[in-house]
Amino acid sequence: MPEMITGKKTQRYSTEFKVKAVEWSHQAHRSVKGVAEALDIHPFMLSRWRKEYREGQFSMKRVKKAPPDAKQKIQEQDEVARLKRRVSELEEENDILKKFQRFQAEERRKRSDSSGNTEDSTE
Template sequence: MPAMTTGKKTERYTTEFKVKAVEWSHQAHRSVKSVAEALDIHPMMLSRWRKEHREGKFGMKRVKRAPAEAKKKISEQDEIARLKRQVSELQEENDILKKFQRFQAEERRKRTDSSGNTDESTA
């Protein structure tokens, strides 16, 4: 009886590709999820490659070039993350300035209320 085929194609990746993906995922400012999304692979696959790399299953030299499209996606993701951090910092600064402005307004009101109403206390 012949073996059954499901028609499902399994993607094969080169060892160089796997090693480069693992190297990217080890960089401090990149997460496994963002690298996996940029390379269009599942994060669990990248995690498995990282484990295999730790165990020494990828005994090979380093690759110097990465796919241009993947580099562009990762670069865009890094820029988006940087801008999100900047927006968050600016929002926090803006909130602090608003609170300080409210504080100053309350202090001015307290000073004008306490200094201008001496006639009511004598009546």
């Protein structure tokens, strides 16, 4: 009778793959979650790799290449992050311009009020 096989099959990733993933996740504009999604791995696994990388515990494992669309996903995430930063900058500029317009309108109103009320209305 054949032996029963139970449980999930565990993926094995190469040290090169892990190092690349860790390096991507250390870049300032990238998050662990975003890199993990792009590489189709669990964020906890990437966090564990980051810890192992810090401690120098990587050992050679069987080779598994990154998904073919991982680089494209990361580029798309970078572009989205860049666009979000730009939108934020533009919204801030817009708010500043609105405040400046209100300030100018108040100044005009003050000038027109002070120049139009020269007559004394108490008789």
